[in-house]
Amino acid sequence: MSDNYQSFEYDVLVIGAGGAGLRAAIEASAAGCKTGLVCKSLLGKAHTVMAEGGIAAALATVDSRDSWQQHFVDSMIGGNLGNHWRMAQIHAQQSPDRVRELEKWGAVFDRTNDGKGNINVRHFGGHTYKRLAHVGDRTGLELIRTLQDKGVHSGIEVHMECTIYSLMKDGDRIAGAYGYFRETGRPVLFKAKSIVISTGGIGKLYFINSNSWECAGDGFGLSYLAGAELADMEYIQFHPTGMVWPPSVRGLLITEGVRGEGGVLKNNQGERFMFKYIPAKYQGKYAETEAEADAWFKKVVIDGVKEETVKERKPPELMSRDVVARALWNEIKEGRGTEHGGVYLDIASHRSAEDIKKKLPSMYHQFKQLADVDITKVPMETGPTCHYMMGGVKVDPETQMSNVPGLFAAGECAAGMHGSNRLGGNSLSDLVVFGKLAGEHAAIYAKKLRDFPKIDESKLAGLNKEMNQPFENQGGEVSYKILADLQHIMEKGAGMFREEPTMDQCLKDLEGLKERVKKVTAEGNRMFNPGWHVALDLRNMLAVGEAIVRAAKERKESRGGHTRTDFTGYSKDFAKKRVVVRQKGDKMEVVREDLPQIPKELEAELINAHMLKPEVLKQLRGEA
Amino acid sequence: MGKVHMRVYRGNSEGGQLKDYNVQAEEGMVVLDVIHKIQATQSSDLACRWNCKAGKCGSCSAEINGKPRLMCMTRMNEFKEDEIITVMPMKTFPIMKDLATDVSFNYEINKRIPPFTPVEGADWHWEQEDVDRVQEFRKCIECFLCQDTCHVLRDHDKMAKFAGPRFFVRIASLEMHPIDALDRTALLKNEHGIGLCNITKCCTEVCPESIHITDNAIIPLKERVVDKYYDPLRILWNKVFGK
Amino acid sequence: MAMDVRTKRGLGVTLRKDAWWLEPLFYQCLFGGFVVYATWAALNPYGPNGKAYYEYGPYLSPMFSPFFNPDWLHKLPAWLATPALLVLWAPAGFRGTCYYYRKAYYRSIFMDPPGCAVGESCVKYQGESKFFIFQNIHRYFFYVALLFIFVLSWDAILAMMWPVNGIGPDNHSNLGPKEFGVGVGTIVMALNAYLLGGYTLGCHAFRHLVGGGLDFLRVKKNNPIRFALWSVVTKLNERHMQWALVSMLWVGFTDFYIRMCAMGVWHDVRFFGFINKIGHIFGAAT
């Protein structure tokens, strides 16, 4: 056991090297700050690399009607007005610039074929127009590689395979971070004037998920324990199309691009069921018959006819994820599912084999190699999978700073942008828009401080002892066992459908787990020891799990990624509130706060422009 | 379903050996699933890297029955039922522990490649055909399997003089970018040792992204080096027409 | 202490379980066989009594085309004084420096490496940066090879012109008018020219020359012809290995076929042109 830790000093420390972290680090470094970046995996492997479909920005290269206003409205309606309007506005306004900036840094997006050679964009659920810039179905890879290459050439110091275990404070404000190198197990202290948290999501809390092992909610846990407020933790996105078979790939994502390129959802009777599930907020915007949907598809997707000239409406498969996921779940629950408990996603009947291979190469390979299924011939089986955390660290929309001075957050671990449900493609743009802002303001904050905040180094020995505990514990369980139980508990208690009694049970079960975690045992030593790593992750995961359940209990209505069977529908009492969770002593405190609302003038402007319908607003506010 | 038999390398920089594991088989398993099962039920300290489990991040590179491959994309039903499957860490890189190797060499090389530098006042509109080539190279997931299998690094240890196939792919993506302003040919020849590659195509054979590393990146780059250094007529032409 | 499997090195060291040695073995046999045959054929242009083995009437073996037989050649030792000497350097140089063949013989002959992820004996390795640097001359061989396609195509056309007065005992066409005709040998020779064309035009150096060397900006708009050429060459290039092997074997077979005709081992089957008259006019003109 090594008490002697390595130590580094940075003006700005960025934790997490996904899209958000890299973008923040680039910005902080460009502002002249000495910038450090830490991540749990190798550089370029963060979860962002898995994003497929595209990055949403109102570039209006294909549909000239698109505008930031429309993107803003789509995000707000998609999020069922649970968004912080200002974040959604900043996001919609700035994302086109951020996308073009990526191109200047070397990203190579697919082009339009209209002879103008612009960045091409595609359809995704909930977006009124074609809006997702993309590179085949590997957009995340393009994004992360571009930022990575930009980053390594702008003087950022990267510490790979290093896990932050605890944030350090000087009084109220942030002072640094303490963790360990995964390879050696050696502790490390980063002193920093400001810190940006960009640690991604929480997928690993659920048994069926589309996320990588890194998504263990570290950032939420670290920030919460450091005194930051978490908001919107009840909003979790279950993506409608995850693989369901074979078991080893259960949860693995099938990109929404499949539906964008013509994939349709069918139940075991061959019925295209989505027409039955168009909610009031989308009424009139989506096709109501199969013939209409097919006509739209043929004109817009196959023949490339400008959408503004087409009178048919889009297929309902392209509605936002929460709507589609609930529809799917209902079909399965009512016995119209497939043999392995999913529904069919069929693209073979709508596209030629050649097109499928060209437009969705990695999906084709994913199914061919992992499931022995040729998607150009037969339908895929698909079911909901835990995909994205809308909630997170509560931040100021302009600066991305949390309530802890010097602690910033961006990307999936920050709350507000997506409300109760994220639209596809809005995450990658979120990463670069708010990553930039976080980096910029973290630098401004750091520059204001003359000296480094003080760190009470006597605390470090205690933390190191805590980290070493799993080796001292005798006869406890292996971390993997506890993790699996946690995942099942969360799935049951705070999955897609929630109700009071199961959530209460879930809280009790989590309490039980806490005891088991105290006794968790690791074998071997601190050198590259995954069992030990998971043991340490469990602490954050339990805190996050509890936050999710408590927030979910607090919101007594159904909205987007939070569906309650005992409180269905939107409620007036909750429409303008957000649920905030924070630490009080060693207890978790849950409060309801006012959610800032779209300013009246802006609302009126959007209504006048026919982008926003007053009835829809009323309905989402539970006033209808 | 029966059991699967795995022989996994356990060790660190001081040495190690193969260790046998028997694991209950499940439908559709890939090698990485078996490794995870070993971690969960037998050796929780077995080190290995992974992230996406879908062949997208390039973390889980290893040598399975002697072949450099991604563990998450190698299905167990490829093997015979009673076959013993050997899983080794990549041989070319120094070992950290078990299946995890120290690949920092690759990150160092990347730092020495001048980044994308657009021509000033460039026109940012171009056709899909203009970038098809570049997009092929940008599919690279940095699994470093090509680096692992390339005999120049693997058997001849030319780390100091040779960038390796992954970085020829990277350089090709920059050199063939329609509006990149830099010329990295001299660098390719001198610092990155493209002459050491004897185009034996092992890199292409192992690339999980099916990038035609040798045919589309290395050979065209070699031809550019020839233009600049070995073709007397071309050199003369360039002198006369001032290129 | 047991040897660590990870650090073990040396020729053939591998944990691969498949028959990786099959590939080098195959190429050793193939190339070895071809070289032996080609050398033998090249050194034996004539049979007894000055009977030509390299041609049969209108058929000329590709190993001897374009056919030159200058006097000085016969100042060389007799066994070496073959007209093939003046021809074969070009295809040999072309194939010898071809990117595909380089791969194949570095692997199977030099065993560097014998197979992917298979160990090799660690001699001082310089790749193509020291001795093998001459490989960079490949494009010049390509220019010559390009000429050869024309020559061999012309040979195939000539192989459609049969001497009205028949073929002499020395296998040369007898003097006199020609008539149009097609025999199996004609088809063999035409196919030979076609295969060589497919191989040569798929050359990496050519691909670079026609367009690969450009960075392709606005290629569709500013360089439509080069883009089209590059695309065609690229298509051929994707199958360069197949073209290389088949065309090589076919050159050997073409020589063999003509030689067998010349030796009288078998008889060429001739289908006459269906418009024989035109054949006559054509023949008369030559």
Ligand SMILES: Cc1cc2nc3c(=O)[nH]c(=O)nc-3n(C[C@H](O)[C@H](O)[C@H](O)COP(=O)(O)OP(=O)(O)OC[C@H]3O[C@@H](n4cnc5c(N)ncnc54)[C@H](O)[C@@H]3O)c2cc1C
């Ligand atoms: C399969 C899939 C497809 C998707 N497709 C799309 C899409 O098409 N469009 C779209 O917009 N979005 C998509 N998303 C969502 C999007 O990819 C993610 O939300 C986004 O990448 C999150 O990025 P991030 O930068 O916030 O965090 P991540 O990319 O998750 O990065 C987190 C980083 O934090 C580090 N980290 C975590 N904890 C610690 C710690 N304790 N110490 C040190 N470092 C730590 C990790 O190592 C990692 O580097 C998709 C998601 C999935 C799963």
Ligand code: SF4
């Ligand atoms: S082709 Fe060149 S780079 Fe690729 S494996 Fe062979 S020697 Fe290495």
Ligand code: SF4
């Ligand atoms: S080029 Fe292919 S093999 Fe090499 S690192 Fe990239 S993806 Fe892996």
Ligand code: FES
């Ligand atoms: S885990 Fe990502 S490539 Fe295998």
Ligand code: FES
């Ligand atoms: S590369 Fe094979 S002929 Fe030129």
